[in-house]
Amino acid sequence: MDAFRLLHRLLAAGAPAMLLALLSACSGGTPPPAAIEPAAGEACALDGMLLADYPGPKAQIHYASGPPEYFCDTVEMFSLLLRPDEQRPVRAAYTQDMGKADWREPRGHWIDARSAWYVHGSRMQGSMGPTLAAFARAEDAEVFAREHGGQVLRFEQVTPDMVDLRGGADHGH
Incomplete structure (x- = not known):
């Protein structure tokens, strides 16, 4: 039939x-896999830096196969997700809600990266300099931008130029 x-x-x-x-x-x-809290001593998939040693929101990407990859900031996550040559299918991406997490030592509070609100261009620093602060609620992102500078954006508004790891985002990897 x-x-x-x-x-x-x-x-x-x-x-x-x-x-x-x-x-x-x-x-x-x-359904997409749930966010997984990184183990103590977990290192960044791009540069090997220990996640717990640096401030600001962390990120994780779950591909169609293999364990999740962790990143010491959102710029690294975006640099991979926005790459036109990225061929691995992504099942989920998460970042931390800085409306709830402590900037200096963020733990937990994982949110879907594609539905988050971001603040680009703030004075707050991530693991290697400027980063995109992530928030579950637009109101929290707006308060953060008023206090620390920057522009509130949705995931779709973040461009590759904003997250260029070749120096455009002050990431000297």
């Missing part, structure tokens, strides 16, 4: 729950 006939029979039989299950199975509807 072809997919169209199966779909028609499901609708005719009044089985919307079964249809939803079928559609989610066809679309690979597995």
Whole structure:
């Protein structure tokens, strides 16, 4: 039986729950993996720096295979996610909500990186200099920008030029 006939029979039989299950199975509807708190002594995937040794929001990327990769700041996460040559499928990306986490020693408070609000150009420093502060709530990002400078952006508004690790973001890796 072809997919169209199966779909028609499901609708005719009044089985919307079964249809939803079928559609989610066809679309690979597995939920993204949850954020995982980095282990003590976890190092940055790009430069080997220990995450716990530096201030500011950290990040993690979960690829389709393998363990998550951790980053000592959001600039590194964005530099990978916005790279046109990045070929590995990303299942999830997380950063820390600086509306709740302590800037000097952020722990926990992981949020979906794609739905976060960011402040670009603030006076607050991350692991290697300027970074993008991340927030779950727009109001927290706006308060941070008023106090520390910078512009409030959504994920889609962050450009590769803002996170260029070749010196454009003061990252001397």
